[in-house]
Amino acid sequence: xxxxxxxxxxxxxxxxxxxxxxxxxxxxxxxxxxxxxxxxxxxxxxxxxxxxxxxxxxxxxxxxxxxxxxxxxxxxxxxxxxxxxxxxxxxxxxxxxxxxxxxxxxxxxxxxxxxxxxxxxxxxxxxxxxxxxxxxxxxxxxxxxxxxxxxxxxxxxxxxxxxxxxxxxxxxxxxxxxxxxxxxxxxxxxxxxxxxxxxxxxxxxxxxxxxxxxxxxxxxxxxxxxxxxxxxxxxxxxxxxxxxxxxxxxxxxxxxxxxxxxxxxxxxxxxxxxxx
Amino acid sequence: xxxxxxxxxxxxxxxxxxxxxxxxxxxxxxxxxxxxxxxxxxxxxxxxxxxxxxxxxxxxxxxxxxxxxxxxxxxxxxxxxxxxxxxxxxxxxxxxxxxxxxxxxxxxxxxxxxxxxxxxxxxxxxxxxxxxxxxxxxxxxxxxxxxxxxxxxxxxxxxxxxxxxxxxxxxxxxxxxxxxxxxxxxxxxxxxxxxxxxxxxxxxxxxxxxxxxxxxxxxxxxxxxxxxxxxxxxxxxxxxxxxxxxxxxxxxxxxxxxxxxxxxxxxxxxxxxxxxxxxxxxxxxxxxxxxxxxxxxxxxx
Numbered sequence: 001x002x003x004x005x006x007x008x009x010x011x012x013x014x015x016x017x018x019x020x021x022x023x024x025x026x027x028x029x030x031x032x033x034x035x036x037x038x039x040x041x042x043x044x045x046x047x048x049x050x051x052x053x054x055x056x057x058x059x060x061x062x063x064x065x066x067x068x069x070x071x072x073x074x075x076x077x078x079x080x081x082x083x084x085x086x087x088x089x090x091x092x093x094x095x096x097x098x099x100x101x102x103x104x105x106x107x108x109x110x111x112x113x114x115x116x117x118x119x120x121x122x123x124x125x126x127x128x129x130x131x132x133x134x135x136x137x138x139x140x141x142x143x144x145x146x147x148x149x150x151x152x153x154x155x156x157x158x159x160x161x162x163x164x165x166x167x168x169x170x171x172x173x174x175x176x177x178x179x180x181x182x183x184x185x186x187x188x189x190x191x192x193x194x195x196x197x198x199x200x201x202x203x204x205x206x207x208x209x210x211x212x213x214x215x216x217x218x219x220x221x222x223x224x225x226x227x228x229x230x231x232x233x234x235x236x237x238x239x240x241x242x243x244x245x246x247x248x249x250x251x252x253x254x255x256x257x258x259x260x261x262x263x264x265x266x267x268x269x270x271x272x273x274x275x276x
Numbered sequence: 277x278x279x280x281x282x283x284x285x286x287x288x289x290x291x292x293x294x295x296x297x298x299x300x301x302x303x304x305x306x307x308x309x310x311x312x313x314x315x316x317x318x319x320x321x322x323x324x325x326x327x328x329x330x331x332x333x334x335x336x337x338x339x340x341x342x343x344x345x346x347x348x349x350x351x352x353x354x355x356x357x358x359x360x361x362x363x364x365x366x367x368x369x370x371x372x373x374x375x376x377x378x379x380x381x382x383x384x385x386x387x388x389x390x391x392x393x394x395x396x397x398x399x400x401x402x403x404x405x406x407x408x409x410x411x412x413x414x415x416x417x418x419x420x421x422x423x424x425x426x427x428x429x430x431x432x433x434x435x436x437x438x439x440x441x442x443x444x445x446x447x448x449x450x451x452x453x454x455x456x457x458x459x460x461x462x463x464x465x466x467x468x469x470x471x472x473x474x475x476x477x478x479x480x481x482x483x484x485x486x487x488x489x490x491x492x493x494x495x496x497x498x499x500x501x502x503x504x505x506x507x508x509x510x511x512x513x514x515x516x517x518x519x520x521x522x523x524x525x526x527x528x529x530x531x532x533x534x535x536x537x538x539x540x541x542x543x544x545x546x547x548x549x550x551x552x553x554x555x556x557x558x559x560x561x562x563x564x565x566x567x568x569x570x571x572x573x574x575x576x577x
Contacts, residue, residue, distance in 0.1 A: 009374075009375075012369050012372060013375075015365075015366075015369060016366070016369055016370065016375075016377075019362075019366060020385070023384050023385055023387060023388055023444070024387075026388075026396070026399045026444065027387070027388070027399075029399060029402070029403065029410065030395070030399045033402065042408045045405075045413050046410045083294075086290075087290040087291040087294060090287035090288070090291065091287065091288055093287060098284050106288065106292075110291075115497070115501055115560075115567065116303060116561070117505040117560070118299055118303065120306065120505065120556055120557045120560070121302030121303040123535065123549060123550050123553065124301070124302040124305040125298070125302040125306075127305075128298070128302055143297075143298045144298055146294050146298070147297070147298030148299055150294065150295045151295075154291070204390050207392075208391070208392035208394075208395075209392075210392065210394045211507060211508060226392050226395075229394065230394050233512070243398065244402070250392065251391060251392070251395055254390050254392075255387075257390075258383075258387060258390050262387075265390075266382055266383065270452060270453075270455065270456035270459070
């Protein structure tokens with residue numbers, strides 16, 4: 001009996017491990033390919049690099065100005081995430097504390113945007129950015145990312161703020177704090193995990209996005225990292241080493257963030273799945 | 277108290293303005309754009325339903341539209357089957373009591389979801405490469421050399437190959453959501469079933485599966501919305517022309533090509549592009565409405 005159970009367990013672990021390898025393989029392939037010379041990519045497509053090279057990375061940063069594109073992406077992702085966090089916390093606080101028909105309406109008004117992809121309004125967005133002088137500007141991208149991620153951020157934060165008992169705020173009010181102080185000194189520290197979840201949730205897809213930069217950013221100096229990688233692929237179609245070095249550089253920040261925050265990210269998502 | 281009302285209004289204002297101007301306005305006004313003719317920047321002329329007449333009447337557009345729609349349906353069905361089946365199996369296995377390393381498996385399976393779609397597309401393009409891709413290379417090693425193909429260059433396999441890459445990336449999402457759904461099932465149900473002598477498999481089909489059906493419905497809607505507005509994965513793997521032979525042309529690539537592409541002898545036509553976007557809006561809108569209705573019924577129960 002015991003033996004039978006052990007065999008069953010072994011099969012379960014085998015399946016889970018095989019799938020782990022399947023998820024890891026393409027990522028590992030990307031990284032090892034970035035250390036292989038083009039000739040070796042063709043001759044030895046699967047194995048580890050026999051003579052690892054870093055020429056691709058050197059070219060990216062010395063000749064292709066990747067430092068600048070990296071900075072552009074970091075700027076857009078960070079500024080968008082911060083603006084998103086601030087405006088969504090303010091919004092979520094009102095929706096969860098000011099219980100009237102107006103706040104109920106606001107909740108559904110914002111929630112309605114959660115499922116409709118903004119890219120369907122691309123042509124009007126193009127018109128709008130053009131009129132506002134935000135075409136070919138990183139701020140144009142920032143406003144787009146903020147607008148399209150407000151619904152989800154509000155949704156998560158509202159759920160968490162509602163769980164905080166009002167009595168905690170009242171104590172602070174008695175001590176003479178005003179609403180602004182209560183919000184940032186009492187509420188926000190209590191919902192730190194939710195804040196972390198939403199920041200990672202917003203930062204990663206914004207960093208990864210290529211759709212809006214590809215359409216709205218034309219000046220080379222304003223390109224984002226992912227956009228450059230995409231244009232690279234067309235330009236250096238045969239230089240796999242360079243392309244895969246670029247892909248690796250573009251992914252490293254996200255993978256690092258993920259290593260440190262995967263718990264927040266997954267648990268936040270599980271909480272969201274049950275509520276939604 | 278009156279002062280705090282104004283304060284609250286001030287709190288709501290920044291989000292309200294950003295969301296209305298950069299999200300709601302473009303989405304709603306783009307529906308109206310489908311009734312105008314223009315070249316992208318210049319003045320617009322009202323043309324009524326002419327753009328739709330062109331889209332559905334001119335065979336150059338209508339054949340591509342229905343082709344892309346068909347491919348999109350196939351792409352959706354392939355993705356949802358691959359993703360849901362894999363995610364359900366993995367979640368059920370990870371959820372078995374006494375299985376260790378759950379958190380590690382969870383983190384590994386979710387990792388690809390955090391990568392850029394474009395990166396995933398390029399990595400899989402290398403894997404599928406007919407000459408030095410690891411897929412064909414492994415097939416040689418396994419003695420399957422006779423079945424090697426140019427996976428992305430063949431009309432029969434290209435779309436499925438893209439769906440596999442897409443499912444590889446996003447299986448983590450339904451996996452995590454299934455796990456959450458499974459954790460929410462009350463433990464007493466399993467204990468009772470165990471006392472009645474029900475096997476683990478039977479418990480899964482009789483208890484777990486029915487209770488996570490709502491999760492499966494939500495996932496289907498999310499995947500539907502994602503697939504019917506997809507663009508990057510196809511753009512990365514086979515470009516925006518729907519190559520080979522339009523077999524990977526989906527609504528997203530067709531829309532992009534109509535608005536911004538000038539290849540294939542067709543000048544860009546923003547009006548028709550807006551008409552395509554309106555059709556995509558309608559398709560996605562129906563799915564989202566169904567979701568709202570369904571989740572409302574759930575919460576009423």
